[in-house]
Each structure stands twice: as C-alpha cells, then as structure tokens.
Amino acid sequence: MESAPGPSNQAPLPQLNTPEQFLPSSLPPEITPEILEAMKAEARQRAIYQVLQQRQEQPQKPFLAPPSNVVYVRRNLTVAELILIFALSCGVVVGVQAGWGFVSNLLPKVEIRVK
Numbered sequence: 001m002e003s004a005p006g007p008s009n010q011a012p013l014p015q016l017n018t019p020e021q022f023l024p025s026s027l028p029p030e031i032t033p034e035i036l037e038a039m040k041a042e043a044r045q046r047a048i049y050q051v052l053q054q055r056q057e058q059p060q061k062p063f064l065a066p067p068s069n070v071v072y073v074r075r076n077l078t079v080a081e082l083i084l085i086f087a088l089s090c091g092v093v094v095g096v097q098a099g100w101g102f103v104s105n106l107l108p109k110v111e112i113r114v115k
Contacts, residue, residue, distance in 0.1 A: 031039075077085075
C-alpha cells in the first residue's frame with residue numbers, strides 16, 4: 001500500500017503572479033494609450049539594459065568551426081547516366097537544327113509593306 005504524498009516529501013508550489021503585482025501602485029485604475037506606450041518604452045529599455053549586462057558578463061568566445069572531414073570520392077558514370085547524357089545531347093543538337101531550319105524558312109516569307 002502506497003502512502004499519499006504529504007507536505008513533508010513534496011516541494012512547495014511557487015506562487016502565481018497576478019497582473020496587479022506588476023503594475024505600480026501609482027497607476028490609475030484605467031490604463032490609457034499614453035500610459036501603455038510609456039510602459040512599453042520602459043520595458044523595452046529594461047530589456048535592452050538586461051541584454052547589455054548579460055553580454056558584458058559573458059566573455060566573448062571566438063567561433064571556431066570544427067575541422068571538416070570532407071572526402072571526395074571519384075566514381076564512374078553508370079549506364080543509365082551515360083544513356084541520359086547521350087539522349088540529352090542528341091535532343092539538344094536536333095532541337096537547335098530544327099529551330100534554325102524553321103526560322104530560316106519562315107524569315108524569307110515575311111513581307112513588310114510600307115503604306
């Protein structure tokens with residue numbers, strides 16, 4: 001039979017912060033847009049100050065990339081790659097010749113009339 005956890009073997013739960021704890025007591029009950037902008041500006045300044053403090057506390061370590069162990073392996077082309085290269089090269093040659101023939105037959109037939 002297990003015993004239920006009691007207060008002696010359980011860590012105390014942290015208190016949850018309510019929004020009223022963050023607001024200064026001098027603020028009016030309604031927050032106007034001007035007050036909101038002032039609060040944002042103050043929070044921004046505090047965040048910048050904290051980042052600057054953290055950067056000053058931490059010594060700058062130069063970034064050293066780990067040595068690369070890239071190994072280049074030369075391999076022969078496969079039969080499929082050879083066939084593909086041959087087919088593409090034949091297609092390019094035939095395409096250029098067909099295009100040249102089409103353009104050379106079409107251009108002499110174009111007639112320009114001046115009115």
